[in-house]
Amino acid sequence: MTAFPARGVLSGFRPRLAGLAVLAVLAWLLPYRLNVYWISVADTALLFALLAVGMGLVMGTAGQVNLAQIAFFGVGAYATGILTTHDGLGFWTAAAAALGFAVAAGLVAGLPALRVQSHYLGIVTLGLAVAFVDWITNAPVTGGDSGLSGIPTPPLFGIDLSSQYLYYYLELVVLAAGLLFGYFVVRTPLGRRMRAMRDDSLAAGAAGAEIGVLRMMAFVLAGVYGGAAGVLYAGQIHYIAPETFSVADMFLLLAMVIIGGRQSLAGCVIGAVGLTVVQQELVNLAAYAQLGYGLVVVAVVVFAPSGLVGLPARLRRRRTRVVAALEPFAPSALSGTPASVTSGALLEVSDLVMRFRGLTALGGVSVDVRAGEILGVVGPNGSGKTTLFNVISGLYRPSGGSVRFADRNISGARPYRISQLGIARTFQHLRLFRNLTVLDNVLVSMDRTRSWWSWRYVCWPWGVWRYDRSLRERADALVRGFGLASFASALPGELPYGIQRRLEIARAMASSPSLLLLDEPAAGLNGDEQRQLAEIVRAIRDSGVTVVLIEHNMGLVMSLCERVVVLDSGVVIASGAPGEVARDPAVLEAYLGKSALPGLPTPQPSEPAPTEAT
Amino acid sequence: MQSFFQTLVSGLSFGAVYALVALGFSLVYRTMGLVNFAHGAVLMIGAYVASTFYLSARLPFAVAVPAAIAVTGVVGLVIERVLRPLENKDFDLMLIGTIGAGTVLEAAAILIWTSAGRGVPSPVSVAPLIVGGVRIGGYNLVVIGIAAAAVGALALFLQRTKRGAAMQAVAMDHEAATAVGIHVGRSNALAFAIGAGLAALAGSLAAPMLYVSPTMGDSLGIQGFAAAILGGFGSIPGAIVGGLGIGVIGSFAAQWFQGYSDLVTFVVFTVLVMIRPTGVFGERTVNRA
Numbered sequence: 001m002t003a004f005p006a007r008g009v010l011s012g013f014r015p016r017l018a019g020l021a022v023l024a025v026l027a028w029l030l031p032y033r034l035n036v037y038w039i040s041v042a043d044t045a046l047l048f049a050l051l052a053v054g055m056g057l058v059m060g061t062a063g064q065v066n067l068a069q070i071a072f073f074g075v076g077a078y079a080t081g082i083l084t085t086h087d088g089l090g091f092w093t094a095a096a097a098a099l100g101f102a103v104a105a106g107l108v109a110g111l112p113a114l115r116v117q118s119h120y121l122g123i124v125t126l127g128l129a130v131a132f133v134d135w136i137t138n139a140p141v142t143g144g145d146s147g148l149s150g151i152p153t154p155p156l157f158g159i160d161l162s163s164q165y166l167y168y169y170l171e172l173v174v175l176a177a178g179l180l181f182g183y184f185v186v187r188t189p190l191g192r193r194m195r196a197m198r199d200d201s202l203a204a205g206a207a208g209a210e211i212g213v214l215r216m217m218a219f220v221l222a223g224v225y226g227g228a229a230g231v232l233y234a235g236q237i238h239y240i241a242p243e244t245f246s247v248a249d250m251f252l253l254l255a256m257v258i259i260g261g262r263q264s265l266a267g268c269v270i271g272a273v274g275l276t277v278v279q280q281e282l283v284n285l286a287a288y289a290q291l292g293y294g295l296v297v298v299a300v301v302v303f304a305p306s307g308l309v310g311l312p313a314r315l316r317r318r319r320t321r322v323v324a325a326l327e328p329f330a331p332s333a334l335s336g337t338p339a340s341v342t343s344g345a346l347l348e349v350s351d352l353v354m355r356f357r358g359l360t361a362l363g364g365v366s367v368d369v370r371a372g373e374i375l376g377v378v379g380p381n382g383s384g385k386t387t388l389f390n391v392i393s394g395l396y397r398p399s400g401g402s403v404r405f406a407d408r409n410i411s412g413a414r415p416y417r418i419s420q421l422g423i424a425r426t427f428q429h430l431r432l433f434r435n436l437t438v439l440d441n442v443l444v445s446m447d448r449t450r451s452w453w454s455w456r457y458v459c460w461p462w463g464v465w466r467y468d469r470s471l472r473e474r475a476d477a478l479v480r481g482f483g484l485a486s487f488a489s490a491l492p493g494e495l496p497y498g499i500q501r502r503l504e505i506a507r508a509m510a511s512s513p514s515l516l517l518l519d520e521p522a523a524g525l526n527g528d529e530q531r532q533l534a535e536i537v538r539a540i541r542d543s544g545v546t547v548v549l550i551e552h553n554m555g556l557v558m559s560l561c562e563r564v565v566v567l568d569s570g571v572v573i574a575s576g577a578p579g580e581v582a583r584d585p586a587v588l589e590a591y592l593g594k595s596a597l598p599g600l601p602t603p604q605p606s607e608p609a610p611t612e613a614t
Numbered sequence: 615m616q617s618f619f620q621t622l623v624s625g626l627s628f629g630a631v632y633a634l635v636a637l638g639f640s641l642v643y644r645t646m647g648l649v650n651f652a653h654g655a656v657l658m659i660g661a662y663v664a665s666t667f668y669l670s671a672r673l674p675f676a677v678a679v680p681a682a683i684a685v686t687g688v689v690g691l692v693i694e695r696v697l698r699p700l701e702n703k704d705f706d707l708m709l710i711g712t713i714g715a716g717t718v719l720e721a722a723a724i725l726i727w728t729s730a731g732r733g734v735p736s737p738v739s740v741a742p743l744i745v746g747g748v749r750i751g752g753y754n755l756v757v758i759g760i761a762a763a764a765v766g767a768l769a770l771f772l773q774r775t776k777r778g779a780a781m782q783a784v785a786m787d788h789e790a791a792t793a794v795g796i797h798v799g800r801s802n803a804l805a806f807a808i809g810a811g812l813a814a815l816a817g818s819l820a821a822p823m824l825y826v827s828p829t830m831g832d833s834l835g836i837q838g839f840a841a842a843i844l845g846g847f848g849s850i851p852g853a854i855v856g857g858l859g860i861g862v863i864g865s866f867a868a869q870w871f872q873g874y875s876d877l878v879t880f881v882v883f884t885v886l887v888m889i890r891p892t893g894v895f896g897e898r899t900v901n902r903a
Contacts, residue, residue, distance in 0.1 A: 065705065065706065112887060114888075115887070116888070116891045120843055122705075123843055127840060128881075128884060130833075130836060134874060135877050138872075138873035138874055138877075254713065255710060255714070258707070262706060287721050287724040287725050288725075290720065294715065294721060295718055296714075297714030298697070298718065301710055302699050302700065302711065
């Protein structure tokens with residue numbers, strides 16, 4: 001039945017656990033085989049691995065281009081150094097404070113992420129890293145060019161950590177803990193939202209994720225990992241100087257993450273350990289080594305864009321094909337109370353104005369949506385239908401007018417807020433999270449927690465685990481009900497278009513909304529799929545959810561909607577029962593032009609016609 | 615007041631170099647959607663080639679620079695061919711791919727010219743111009759003049775020639791450009807070569823002001839990139855304004871804060887980007903759902 005290998009949290013758990021146990025034993029025994037020189041290389045490799053896991057979380061998982069990771073490392077190391085040598089604090093007290101400083105550095109470097117993304121964010125964070133190096137090379141407190149020396153060895157229950165061999169175990173334990181926590185984050189609600197944000201921040205916002213807070217959290221995580229590595233580095237080497245935290249080292253770290261595979265934390269570790277060892281092997285051939293390293297980086301990026309860990313999957317994916325079939329939709333998937341017939345309107349849009357510079361997309365639109373109805377919004381292309389949806393769902397802040405939902409003013413509220421109040425939507429051009437499985441797509445939207453819920457990750461991880469399990473049970477049921485069970489572990493891009501459309505509706509319904517906005521749900525569907533869509537929309541309404549849909553397929557609108565609103569050039573030109581509206585002269589004029597009016601047959605309410613143009 | 619203008623003049627001549635770097639970034643980004651982090655390394659190659667022609671081959675500066683531009687342009691063609699699969703792709707890959715290319719260039723420079731840097735004497739020996747007590751070095755005027763001429767020539771090329779128009783068309787929509795018969799690959803290669811040529815010009819002009827070394831491109835590249843973003847990424851007037859802006863900010867930061875000039879420059883840059891993410895001439899884009 002299952003055509004895709006399961007990728008759930010427990011899938012392949014046992015073989016993987018066995019593999020991990022073997023790795024752990026090997027890592028534990030490694031020092032016995034290494035001489036003094038190589039054990040220090042191993043220590044360095046573990047530190048880079050810890051840094052790389054932090055990079056993997058902020059870049060690979062949350063999609064934030066962070067080129068200041070080396071500065072977080074530096075903040076951790078310098079704070080430890082200054083607090084122990086200047087202020088005479090004990091090592092672990094200084095270490096705790098240093099972690100705090102690194103987190104603060106993460107917050108500072110993350111602030112620009114609230115305004116800019118991609119290469120802009122890359123150059124701003126890189127600029128901040130340069131600024132940090134400039135500060136440590138000049139400030140008296142950091143010892144300037146000559147750096148800080150005399151940092152004490154961390155005391156640990158009488159274990160002599162001045163031995164590089166014993167220090168290795170300290171770093172190994174910290175790395176293992178960091179890796180474990182990283183995986184925990186990635187596979188539970190917080191990381192899932194981050195991955196969703198990475199794939200499509202707009203859709204993630206509409207699904208209830210607080211984008212700004214999530215970005216800051218990603219930078220905080222990067223700060224924690226960078227700071228921890230810095231503390232360990234200071235305690236290991238006892239001496240720190242600016243050249244360790246240079247832009248060149250930042251690029252080396254970046255190469256580790258990309259070569260290993262940025263979307264997998266294990267890949268980040270593999271890349272870090274691999275590159276550190278290769279670099280040490282070639283240390284005597286500096287220029288040739290640099291040449292070779294540069295060529296390898298270019299080759300990996302061009303030929304294996306998902307990194308080394310992505311290679312097996314790339315080869316495998318070429319062979320697998322989708323053989324599973326879509327199962328019928330089961331209305332029982334929608335648990336909900338039948339529409340409580342309230343007298344008032346669920347959604348009141350009044351005098352809504354939306355201007356983009358000179359262009360008025362909505363010129364005073366007023367629409368009431370009654371609880372429990374299916375309302376159609378039609379109109380020629382460019383008449384403002386999608387703009388109306390975008391304003392209601394909070395993607396645009398309206399230039400005037402108001403939107404009230406369940407007696408609450410929501411005009412100008414943020415998308416996540418609107419999602420949490422109970423409005424869900426789909427997009428005209430599909431906006432699925434393309435690197436998340438079908439099940440994960442649904443899970444993102446099913447997670448209704450606020451961002452501050454994430455404190456549990458630090459204080460109450462079992463609670464997170466249990467909540468995730470309950471989410472998974474409900475998501476499984478929903479995916480099954482929508483007939484998508486055989487695709488649960490597939491990526492959206494591997495599925496036919498019609499199934500992707502259905503997944504988008506399933507994802508929207510996962511947030512248990514009371515109002516569902518569907519933007520051209522039938523676009524690109526064949527006749528059979530359109531009939532299934534009509535059935536799904538009716539079942540959604542019968543489960544107590546109010547539906548508003550934009551559609552060009554008049555057959556579908558006529559058969560499905562109880563009321564229709566017609567928009568033209570940003571104003572409502574008609575509204576009422578589908579039959580009346582279809583005969584309204586103003587509507588015919590908007591669609592066909594004035595001269596075409598007389599003698600035209602009026603469309604009749606009917607089942608959706610498969611050949612209808614959209 | 616006098617020292618204020620003195621600082622301003624020095625900032626403007628560095629700014630002219632940054633503007634040329636930013637111009638190369640922007641041209642390549644705009645036409646082919648490639649954010650080229652190897653740009654600084656290309657600049658360094660240009661500076662080395664020019665200084666080799668000028669110092670070792672004893673060519674006049676006015677001949678050495680165009681020759682360096684031509685050689686570096688060819689290097690640019692090779693890089694473009696290798697990195698072509700990354701064009702218009704995922705930014706993370708572009709970032710590390712172009713950084714990798716930059717690393718290769720730096721290693722090549724060490725192998726050819728060794729890691730020891732070299733100083734280049736100023737090719738202009740006229741006495742500095744003194745205007746109202748402000749000393750304006752002859753070479754500073756030459757740098758500003760050449761940079762202005764290069765910007766003018768580029769603008770003419772983009773607006774008045776068929777190839778330039780084709781490049782603009784590719785920038786707007788590369789699929790539509792293919793449909794009307796423009797060879798997008800060739801147009802991109804040319805754009806990258808011009809970008810490399812601009813970097814070589816910037817590098818050659820900076821050579822007598824700085825010290826030519828395999829890592830000289832790192833800092834110039836980052837400053838030029840910051841300049842491009844400050845002005846509005848992909849915009850030609852933006853590159854000029856951003857370049858002069860970064861030059862002036864850096865010059866005043868060095869005057870007032872001595873060693874902390876990088877710190878001040880990048881903190882100011884970060885604040886400016888947060889206030890106006892699209893830069894001075896950037897286009898405002900609306901997220902479409």
